[in-house]
Amino acid sequence: xxxxxLFGLVWGVIALTSASALAFLPVAVVWLWYRARKQGTWSYxxxxxxxxxxxxxxxxxxxxxxxxxxxxxxxxxxxxEELYMGNHxxxxxLCMFWDHPVWNKYEMAQFSQQGELAYVAEKQKLAVEWIRxxxxxxxxxxxxxxxxxxxxxxxxxxxxxxxxMGSRHALYFGFALLAFWGLGLALRRGEKGTFLFAGLFxxxxxxxxxxxxxxx
Numbered sequence: 001x002x003x004x005x006l007f008g009l010v011w012g013v014i015a016l017t018s019a020s021a022l023a024f025l026p027v028a029v030v031w032l033w034y035r036a037r038k039q040g041t042w043s044y045x046x047x048x049x050x051x052x053x054x055x056x057x058x059x060x061x062x063x064x065x066x067x068x069x070x071x072x073x074x075x076x077x078x079x080x081e082e083l084y085m086g087n088h089x090x091x092x093x094l095c096m097f098w099d100h101p102v103w104n105k106y107e108m109a110q111f112s113q114q115g116e117l118a119y120v121a122e123k124q125k126l127a128v129e130w131i132r133x134x135x136x137x138x139x140x141x142x143x144x145x146x147x148x149x150x151x152x153x154x155x156x157x158x159x160x161x162x163x164x165m166g167s168r169h170a171l172y173f174g175f176a177l178l179a180f181w182g183l184g185l186a187l188r189r190g191e192k193g194t195f196l197f198a199g200l201f202x203x204x205x206x207x208x209x210x211x212x213x214x215x216x
Contacts, residue, residue: 001045001046001049003046004046004047004049004050005046005049005050005053007032007050008049008050008051008052008053008054008057009053009054009057011025011028011054012053012054012055012056012057012058013057015054015057015058015074015075016057016058016061016075019075019076020204020207020208021204022075023203023204023206023207024199024200024203024204026203027195027196027199027200027203028196028199031193031195031196031199034195058074058075061075062074062075065077069116069117071117073117077116077117077120078120079120079124079207079211080120080121080122080123080124080125080127081100081119081120081123081124082211082212083123083124083127083128083210083211084099084123084124084126084127085097085099085100085211085212086141086145086210086211086212087127087130087131087138087141087210087211088126088127088130089130091137091141092141092144093141093144093145093148093212094148094153094154094212094213094214095212095214101119142209142210145208145209145210145211145212145213146205146209148213149205149208149209149213150172150173150176151169151172151173151176152168152169152172152173152215153213153214153215168215172215179201180201182197183197183198183201
């Protein structure tokens with residue numbers, strides 16, 4: 001029970017600090033369920049307790065958002081904006097930061113007038129419509145973003161169509177290559193926990209594949 005309570009607490013903190021990491025939560029739960037069922041130790045009581053701790057951990061932030069926005073926002077509200085930043089006219093697979101309210105005074109004026117949720121919802125609608133009208137272009141950009149995620153974005157001053165090969169790119173790609181190599185070795189050897197490792201590789205980057213990738 002103690003471990004399950006700690007599990008709920010840790011994932012609550014993760015949800016508040018790095019929402020994209022929640023993509024890995026289903027993998028972790030399925031792995032624990034499989035191991036526990038295999039050992040005959042599965043019980044719904046500690047799982048329910050972990051869920052309760054998770055909800056209690058995120059409750060203050062969710063409550064704050066409801067008070068400010070008038071609706072439930074969990075855990076962040078900016079997905080539509082991030083989708084738009086990588087998917088609209090002129091997209092090259094990188095973040096078009098010049099269209100972000102932080103850098104664009106016209107966008108900031110629109111943001112201030114509409115409010116955060118309405119502004120983000122409109123940007124998501126524009127991005128989805130652009131993707132619907134340009135499926136081939138979106139597929140191409142997605143492939144490029146996969147490369148950017150594992151290889152790093154192009155160096156400043158280079159076109160987005162070229163990866164370049166600076167020391168930073170070599171470092172990124174070197175770590176990625178070694179990680180995939182390690183995953184392959186673990187799969188061949190039947191190492192315990194390989195499913196977790198593979199799930200992290202497969203699910204965590206998905207949101208960056210469809211929005212945009214950046215070293216930060």
